[in-house]
Amino acid sequence: MNILVVGAGGAIGRAVTDAFCQRYSSAVVYAVSRRAYTGAKPKQVVPVQLDTGNEQAIHDWLSACKAEGTAFTHVVCTTGVLHDSNVVPEKRLEDVSASAMQHYFTVNTLVPALWVKLLVNHLVQGPSSLTVLSARVGSISDNQLGGWYGYRTSKAALNMFVKTAAVEYARRAKHTSLICYHPGTVDSALSKPFQRNVKPEKLFTPAYTASQLLQIIEHSNPTESPYFIDWAGKSISW
Numbered sequence: 065m066n067i068l069v070v071g072a073g074g075a076i077g078r079a080v081t082d083a084f085c086q087r088y089s090s091a092v093v094y095a096v097s098r099r100a101y102t103g104a105k106p107k108q109v110v111p112v113q114l115d116t117g118n119e120q121a122i123h124d125w126l127s128a129c130k131a132e133g134t135a136f137t138h139v140v141c142t143t144g145v146l147h148d149s150n151v152v153p154e155k156r157l158e159d160v161s162a163s164a165m166q167h168y169f170t171v172n173t174l175v176p177a178l179w180v181k182l183l184v185n186h187l188v189q190g191p192s193s194l195t196v197l198s199a200r201v202g203s204i205s206d207n208q209l210g211g212w213y214g215y216r217t218s219k220a221a222l223n224m225f226v227k228t229a230a231v232e233y234a235r236r237a238k239h240t241s242l243i244c245y246h247p248g249t250v251d252s253a254l255s256k257p258f259q260r261n262v263k264p265e266k267l268f269t270p271a272y273t274a275s276q277l278l279q280i281i282e283h284s285n286p287t288e289s290p291y292f293i294d295w296a297g298k299s300i301s302w
């Protein structure tokens with residue numbers, strides 16, 4: 065079995081890589097990241113350093129995998145940004161800027177969208193899954209608080225991309241479940257500045273949310289795809 069984790073350098077990416085290794089000891093786990101891989105490296109992990117947002121680079125790497133006979137059973141794309149040197153989540157309309165919106169959409173929507181696009185011909189013809197890390201705040205129908213314009217809208221756009229792709233996957237990769245996963249609030253660099261009001265029991269470890277995701281993947285069914293689902297296995301309204 066071949067498994068692919070994109071964004072394997074992040075907190076959830078590393079934990080998902082570890083969880084797959086523990087769950088499927090004979091699987092090969094490709095850990096793709098822009099950075100050199102620093103997670104635990106059991107023999108079954110193949111670190112791949114790649115510009116995860118470069119369509120040509122993704123295409124070339126997937127083609128090389130195919131030439132070696134590698135097709136993927138499970139894929140998880142964890143790519144996402146809430147704050148970095150380019151962006152801070154907006155509190156009010158006056159904080160919104162075109163450049164920040166572009167950055168949010170590039171990382172949160174376009175990078176995973178490229179992988180969903182290119183992977184359609186690289187999945188096994190049998191029970192399989194493709195998960196993107198979304199967020200509950202990307203739900204259009206469940207938005208009471210406002211704010212975080214760029215993050216919310218880029219995750220909502222990611223959800224719509226996956227929902228649209230699911231129509232085509234149902235024909236072209238009909239054994240693959242597409243999953244938009246909300247991991248809960250997870251202790252990572254991404255959530256660090258926003259953890260103050262989170263109750264300790266609601267701040268999950270990356271390992272916990274990764275193991276919840278693996279259970280969801282194992283119970284997924286392509287006839288119910290696409291899923292927008294949280295760490296507890298509860299559906300989220302789009």
Ligand SMILES: NC(=O)c1ccc[n+]([C@@H]2O[C@H](COP(=O)([O-])OP(=O)(O)OC[C@H]3O[C@@H](n4cnc5c(N)ncnc54)[C@H](OP(=O)(O)O)[C@@H]3O)[C@@H](O)[C@H]2O)c1
Nearest residue numbers: 071072073074075076097098143144197249250252254255
């Ligand atoms: N932590 C939470 O509480 C929480 C809650 C809801 C949703 N999420 C979602 O979960 C996912 C993982 O988050 P995390 O908590 O593990 O955060 P993290 O440790 O900061 O990881 C962020 C990930 O995004 C990738 N990334 C960041 N900037 C990028 C860029 N400019 N171009 C390409 N890739 C970039 C990184 O990939 P590399 O390996 O290439 O560096 C890394 O895998 C994100 O999509 C986030 O929105 C997290």
